[in-house]
Amino acid sequence: MSPEPSRPALPSWLTWWERPFPDANALLLPGRQPALIDTGFVGHADETAAWAHAHAGTVGLVVNTHWHSDHVGGNGLLQARGAAIAAGTPEADAITRRGPGCCAAEYLDQPVAPYTVDLALDDGQVLRLGDSDWEVVRTPGHTPGHLALWQPEQRLLVVGDALSVYDVGWVNLALDGPDAATTALTSIKRMADLAPRVILPSHGPVPADPAAAFAAALRRAQRLVDDPAGAVWYGARRIFAFALMIRDGIPADEVEPYLHARAWLTDAARLLNVPPAVVATDLVTDMLRSGSVVLRDGRLHAAADHTPVAPEALRLPYPRAWPATEPR
Structure with missing residues (x-):
């Protein structure tokens, strides 16, 4: 039997934190413009802030892959300590309007501390995170404002909840319409076409074989479309x-x-x-x-x-x- 493939090597200039539920994984990018991607659940906000401070000293920018409670729970605390918050449109606009559906918090009965969005992100926008440039890739489906982040030199792809080694993100056909599953499938196909060397998911470990992870995710997403x-x-x-x-x-x-x-x-x-x-x-x-x-x-x-x-x-x-x- 051939050995199981090992996890692709991560660059030394980023810090990855694989966290158990109810927190999303976190990606910290220290450097001249220190940034944190996703901030976990609000019940562990102090832990998130302490970890970020220990590894980066400060956080200038938080980027949310989407607005669910396990991704934005530390936003309020980090914003109070000086971080700006960036999120994908249309979720950024809804947060600014303070719409009752923000973060689907009431709908899902999941607590979220108040925060504001300082920077609304559009598809193709380039962000300097730490000391590297990342491209925003709109990947709606799991939520309408879900986004991925692509670092082309190292071929790193932050995929949020779009996929993991064991599943794909659930879709809300009631709130987002009957085409939400098809939208999610299209987003996974778009990410697969980037052929990343490393997939950084919001839950679970870094997949050892990105191509196999995408193949499995496409099958799972297709089942949601078909059923x-x-x-x-x-x-x-x-x-x-x-x-x-x-x-x-x-x-x-x-x-x-x-x-x-x-x-x-x-x-x-x-x-x-x-x-x-x-x-x-x-x-x-x-x-x-x-x-x-x-x-x-x-x-x-x-x-x-x-x-x-x-x-x-x-x-x-x-x-x-x-x-x-x-x-x-």
């Missing part, structure tokens, strides 16, 4: 598992009331054309059967490795209660 109901269930499983992670589980007798109160579950039921109560019951049953959730000490827990979150981190206001911003 819209399967895409709805896939998203529901991911959202619910994350809810369990950040809450240290949910008491078993409170799980279904919790699910019945969620807008995302109501939307899933509508798309599946079944009652919400059926979706809630089937979701829990399916995830227990698959082992992705476990019942322990009277609470339902996510089985995937994750880092505990202090309960007070969940008490932040939703974006509709964030302070207003001045028009840019």
Whole structure:
């Protein structure tokens, strides 16, 4: 048998932090213009800031691959310490307007500390991050403003949640429309065409074989296109598992009331054309059967490795209660 391929070598001028859920991985680029790509979950913002300070001294710019809670949780703290925040259009514009749907925080019931966006990023824009130039590549699908970052000299590609070694990003057919899965597939094809030497995903390890990782991602994304109901269930499983992670589980007798109160579950039921109560019951049953959730000490827990979150981190206001911003 041939040996398993090893992870491609990373340049010495970047620092990579592979983090367990509920945090996204972080990429730090020290240098003359120190930058951090994604800031993890708000419950671990102090840890994120301390890590960045230890490795770079300061952070002048934060770039978010997209606005979900596991990617923007340290934004507010780092911005208060002097960092500017950059995000892809249209998410940057929505944050500036303080729209109630910002970060899908209320929809997903995931806390996000208030922040503002200083720089809206467009496709093809070049950013100096650390001491190297990176190109913004718009990759909508997982969210409308999702972006990748491409460093052509070293052929490094930050892919956000578009793909990892074990899955592709879930798509929200309710909020983003029935073509969201096709949009995500197109974005993965666009990234694959860059033929990167290194893929830097937001979750899980750096893939040892980028071409194989893209081939698997394209197959998975095509399945979401071909099976819209399967895409709805896939998203529901991911959202619910994350809810369990950040809450240290949910008491078993409170799980279904919790699910019945969620807008995302109501939307899933509508798309599946079944009652919400059926979706809630089937979701829990399916995830227990698959082992992705476990019942322990009277609470339902996510089985995937994750880092505990202090309960007070969940008490932040939703974006509709964030302070207003001045028009840019």
